[in-house]
Amino acid sequence: MRVLGIEGTAWAASAAIHDTEADTTDIFTDAYAPESGGIHPREAAEHMRGAVPTQVATALDHARGTVSDGRPDDALPVDAVAFSRGPGLGPCLRIVATAARTVAQRLDVPLVGVNHMLAHLEIGRASAGFSSPVCLNASGANAHLLGYHGGRYRMLGETMDTGVGNAIDKFTRHLDWSHPGGPKVEAAAEDGEYVDLPYVVKGMDFSFSGIMSAAKQAVDDGVAVEDVCFSLQEHVFGMLTEVAERALSLTGSDELVLGGGVGQNARLREMLAEMCDQRGASFHAPEPRFLRDNAGMIAVLGARMAAAGDTVAVEESRVRPNWRPNDVPVTWRSGEDV
Ligand code: ATP
Numbered sequence: 518m519r520v521l522g523i524e525g526t527a528w529a530a531s532a533a534i535h536d537t538e539a540d541t542t543d544i545f546t547d548a549y550a551p552e553s554g555g556i557h558p559r560e561a562a563e564h565m566r567g568a569v570p571t572q573v574a575t576a577l578d579h580a581r582g583t584v585s586d587g588r589p590d591d592a593l594p595v596d597a598v599a600f601s602r603g604p605g606l607g608p609c610l611r612i613v614a615t616a617a618r619t620v621a622q623r624l625d626v627p628l629v630g631v632n633h634m635l636a637h638l639e640i641g642r643a644s645a646g647f648s649s650p651v652c653l654n655a656s657g658a659n660a661h662l663l664g665y666h667g668g669r670y671r672m673l674g675e676t677m678d679t680g681v682g683n684a685i686d687k688f689t690r691h692l693d694w695s696h697p698g699g700p701k702v703e704a705a706a707e708d709g710e711y712v713d714l715p716y717v718v719k720g721m722d723f724s725f726s727g728i729m730s731a732a733k734q735a736v737d738d739g740v741a742v743e744d745v746c747f748s749l750q751e752h753v754f755g756m757l758t759e760v761a762e763r764a765l766s767l768t769g770s771d772e773l774v775l776g777g778g779v780g781q782n783a784r785l786r787e788m789l790a791e792m793c794d795q796r797g798a799s800f801h802a803p804e805p806r807f808l809r810d811n812a813g814m815i816a817v818l819g820a821r822m823a824a825a826g827d828t829v830a831v832e833e834s835r836v837r838p839n840w841r842p843n844d845v846p847v848t849w850r851s852g853e854d855v
Contacts, residue, residue, distance in 0.1 A: 522816025526605025530568030532576035535816035562608035599819020602630035603837030610836035637776035645801035656777030657682035674721030684725035709747025
């Protein structure tokens with residue numbers, strides 16, 4: 518089966534072709550980069566309006582030129598169209614959904630509505646070959662831990678305010694650093710030393726707003742930016758690691774999977790790997806192209822959903838900007854329940 522995936526929840530206008538027989542995923546992305554500040558929803562939607570059709574056309578041209586499954590020249594380029602249905606910015610999601618519906622109707626193939634957060638996680642679970650991991654989603658707009666039980670992912674712990682990447686980006690906006698801030702904080706942290714910042718974990722949940730205010734204040738008070746960046750990472754990633762460990766302990770799982778754009782940070786991966794090592798658990802983070810927003814993860818999960826018959830009629834395919842991952846019936850893992 519070949520599936521076209523389309524992603525565009527926030528900044529990445531992305532299309533991909535996943536070929537299940539060849540086990541290949543080719544991703545084509547045009548990123549929105551704000552000229553100043555963070556992501557502006559209207560500007561992001563403008564970007565999607567221009568870039569999504571172009572990326573989709575490129576991906577379909579690529580599929581037409583691919584002969585890995587030996588299909589005849591006049592065969593359909595794809596067997597299904599999967600799109601990010603939510604969560605994400607409403608104006609962006611609507612453009613992605615319109616593109617997906619148009620291609621699915623034009624080719625007369627099934628439409629699959631994928632939960633973006635579960636795509637972040639399933640891509641890691643699949644590449645690790647884990648059966649029942651705890652999953653940490655450390656992305657721009659989200660931060661949560663999920664475990665799988667009884668046909669659904671269950672929310673084990675989550676941020677009480679902003680997503681982890683957005684929190685870091687807010688701090689760097691205060692420094693007038695361009696978006697995205699995460700990689701710049703990671704680079705600056707290399708030369709930093711420890712200073713105290715607030716550390717807020719309440720049971721299985723955590724909060725980032727206090728630490729970000731304190732980090733901004735520290736810079737304004739003259740603390741070296743490198744020291745604040747270093748300490749910000751130590752505190753924020755320490756919080757995520759602590760709750761990930763508690764989630765492993767709570768569920769009895771010995772597998773941890775990381776998803777989301779902040780997962781590209783080497784220090785976060787190091788902390789999680791070390792924690793897993795100390796408790797005899799396995800840790801897996803997918804390759805970076807699958808960590809940040811990308812249509813490859815949408816196409817991969819879309820293929821599994823399509824194979825399970827989990828498709829959606831065009832007239833019922835409205836977008837879901839606030840779609841929580843624990844609200845999604847997991848149709849594609851029947852027979853694997855634990
Ligand atoms: P979501 O997937 O929740 O909708 P999103 O659309 O913002 O979030 P992602 O691609 O998952 O997108 O993550 C983007 C975030 O990752 C940005 O906030 C960015 O600063 C952060 N990020 C990217 N690279 C790094 C890094 N090396 N270290 C820390 N953060 C990073």
